[in-house]
Amino acid sequence: MKTRDKIIDCAIHLFNEKGTAAVSTNHIAAAAKISPGNLYYHFRNKEDIIFAIFEQMDVRGTSQYQSVIDSYPSGTMESLEHTFLMIQKFNWRYRFFKRELTPLVMNTPLLKERFHITNTQTKEMIRFAIDNGIASETIKPLDASTKNHLVDAMWLVALFWLNYLEVGGEEVDDNTLRRGNSVLHTILGPYLTNNF
Amino acid sequence: MKTRDKIIDCAIHLFNEKGTAAVSTNHIAAAAKISPGNLYYHFRNKEDIIFAIFEQMDVRGTSQYQSVIDSYPSGTMESLEHTFLMIQKFNWRYRFFKRELTPLVMNTPLLKERFHITNTQTKEMIRFAIDNGIASETIKPLDASTKNHLVDAMWLVALFWLNYLEVGGEEVDDNTLRRGNSVLHTILGPYLTNNF
DNA sequence: GTCTATAAGCGGATAGAC
DNA sequence: GTCTATCCGCTTATAGAC
Numbered sequence: 001m002k003t004r005d006k007i008i009d010c011a012i013h014l015f016n017e018k019g020t021a022a023v024s025t026n027h028i029a030a031a032a033k034i035s036p037g038n039l040y041y042h043f044r045n046k047e048d049i050i051f052a053i054f055e056q057m058d059v060r061g062t063s064q065y066q067s068v069i070d071s072y073p074s075g076t077m078e079s080l081e082h083t084f085l086m087i088q089k090f091n092w093r094y095r096f097f098k099r100e101l102t103p104l105v106m107n108t109p110l111l112k113e114r115f116h117i118t119n120t121q122t123k124e125m126i127r128f129a130i131d132n133g134i135a136s137e138t139i140k141p142l143d144a145s146t147k148n149h150l151v152d153a154m155w156l157v158a159l160f161w162l163n164y165l166e167v168g169g170e171e172v173d174d175n176t177l178r179r180g181n182s183v184l185h186t187i188l189g190p191y192l193t194n195n196f
Numbered sequence: 197m198k199t200r201d202k203i204i205d206c207a208i209h210l211f212n213e214k215g216t217a218a219v220s221t222n223h224i225a226a227a228a229k230i231s232p233g234n235l236y237y238h239f240r241n242k243e244d245i246i247f248a249i250f251e252q253m254d255v256r257g258t259s260q261y262q263s264v265i266d267s268y269p270s271g272t273m274e275s276l277e278h279t280f281l282m283i284q285k286f287n288w289r290y291r292f293f294k295r296e297l298t299p300l301v302m303n304t305p306l307l308k309e310r311f312h313i314t315n316t317q318t319k320e321m322i323r324f325a326i327d328n329g330i331a332s333e334t335i336k337p338l339d340a341s342t343k344n345h346l347v348d349a350m351w352l353v354a355l356f357w358l359n360y361l362e363v364g365g366e367e368v369d370d371n372t373l374r375r376g377n378s379v380l381h382t383i384l385g386p387y388l389t390n391n392f
Numbered sequence: 393g394t395c396t397a398t399a400a401g402c403g404g405a406t407a408g409a410c
Numbered sequence: 411g412t413c414t415a416t417c418c419g420c421t422t423a424t425a426g427a428c
Contacts, residue, residue: 003393019299021217024421038394040423099302102295102359103215116365149375149382152360156379157349159363160356163298164348167355169312179348186345190386199411220403234412236405 004042006032008056011049015096020050020104051110057094058118064090065125074125075132075139080188081181083129084158088177091162098162126151140191153187200238202228204252207245211292216246216300247306253290254314260286261321270321271328271335276384277377279325280354284373287358294358322347336387349383 001009010031014023025046029039043049068086072079091098105115130147133139142150161180162172170176189195197205206227210219221242225235239245264282268275287294301311326343329335338346357376358368366372385391 019303021299022303025423026421034393035395036422037396037424041393045422099298100296102362103217105363106295107215107218112365115363119364145378146382149379152375152379153349153353153383156353156356156360159360160352164352164355166298167301167311168315169308179345182341183345183348183352186342187349187383221405222403230411231413232404233406233414237411241404 003032003034003038007034007039007042007049008052012053012094012096015050015053016094020046020096020100025049047108050104051108051114053094054097054111054114057090057097058114061090061118073132074129075134075136077138077192080129080184084181084184085177087158088161088180092172095162098159099166101159123151123155126154137193139188140193142191146191150188150191154184157184157187199228199230199234203230203235203238203245204248208249208290208292211246211249212290216242216292216296221245243304243306246300247304247310249290250293250307250310253286253293254310257286257314269328270325271330271332273334273388276325276380280377280380281373283354284357284376288368291358294355295362297355319347319351322350333389335384336389338387342387346384346387350380353380353383 007028011023011028014027014031023046025039026036028046028049029036032039043052064086065083068082069079072082097104105112127147130139130142130150134141157180161177161183165172165176165180203224207219207224210223210227219242221235222232224245225232228235239248260282261279264278265275268278293300301308323343326335326338326346330337353376357373357379361368361372361376
């Protein structure tokens with residue numbers, strides 16, 4: 001394994017354990033069993049490492065999303081559920097990032113810019129899925145503003161469900177993740193054609 | 197103004213501007229125009245200050261909630277809307293706390309314990325409001341799990357709407373806060389008796 | 393690419409005078 | 411209650427040898 005990747009792996013692990021603020025570049029170097037100087041050969045600073053982690057997340061996330069919609073066509077309830085669970089497992093893997101999402105995005109200009117792109121794309125995908133649902137008569141026709149609010153509601157739940165569980169002192173496991181899915185279904189359900 | 201309160205005020209302001217990690221006790225002391233030593237006379241450390249801020253939030257929040265439900269009986273749509281907007285304005289005032297909610301709650305045992313109480317109480321209030329809505333036939337009868345999921349959905353939106361706006365690069369103003377209200381209405385609307 | 397050594401600075405925290 | 415002075419430890423970051 002390349003040193004650069006080893007650094008990223010150890011950083012993810014430590015950040016998930018203790019949060020980015022409590023983890024120094026020295027800690028990361030020690031965990032990766034390299035010298036502090038070596039770490040600075042590969043990265044300019046901690047921010048740079050965090051940004052590299054974000055890029056990894058972004059690339060892997062896109063490819064995972066692709067494999068879900070290859071298996072379950074967009075706009076079906078199956079694809080919705082599998083996408084949601086995929087996102088949650090993903091968020092868990094990089095959980096420090098979602099926990100500190102707002103400060104990280106706000107205080108790092110580069111990250112802000114890049115996250116904004118991903119964020120916008122994701123909302124467009126949700127909108128696209130809803131449109132497909134309407135076209136295939138899974139979802140009832142919606143006026144524009146209701147559709148916008150549903151996109152917001154669904155993306156909000158997907159982004160923050162993990163945080164919601166953690167601040168509530170709940171375990172993150174299959175049960176609680178599935179409950180997130182049920183919450184999503186409670187929101188979307190009344191807008192489905194065959195809900196009752 | 198008492199020194200202790202001056203420290204708390206300056207700390208809130210600085211934390212909101214730069215986040216808790218970037219603000220040292222020295223910065224707070226300088227902003228409050230007192231010596232670093234004096235700060236340590238009033239608080240054991242930074243964590244202690246954050247906890248004091250949480251207590252202030254908690255006390256003021258409870259009293260504000262009281263004045264809302266004194267004006268608008270629990271279970272009406274007016275009370276829901278006013279409560280939501282009140283919470284958002286409140287979250288904005290202590291916005292650093294909501295931005296860093298998960299790390300703060302997870303890494304501070306004392307805060308974890310206290311937040312858990314508030315969190316549980318709030319969910320009970322939402323449930324109480326829904327029950328009142330059902331009793332007064334504003335809300336259709338709900339089975340137990342749907343009710344649970346609605347409580348989760350509504351509290352999730354109330355807790356994280358500000359974060360949702362900020363990570364999306366949106367301004368926090370009357371417009372976007374009202375949009376949060378609309379999202380809530382899109383979620384709850386189909387469960388109302390007179391929605392359409 | 394990787395190491396050792398180290399500079400420079402900051403943050404947390406305390407002692408002791410007033 | 412408030413100040414000044416100060417100590418320790420840690421973190422970031424770089425220089426230079428291998």
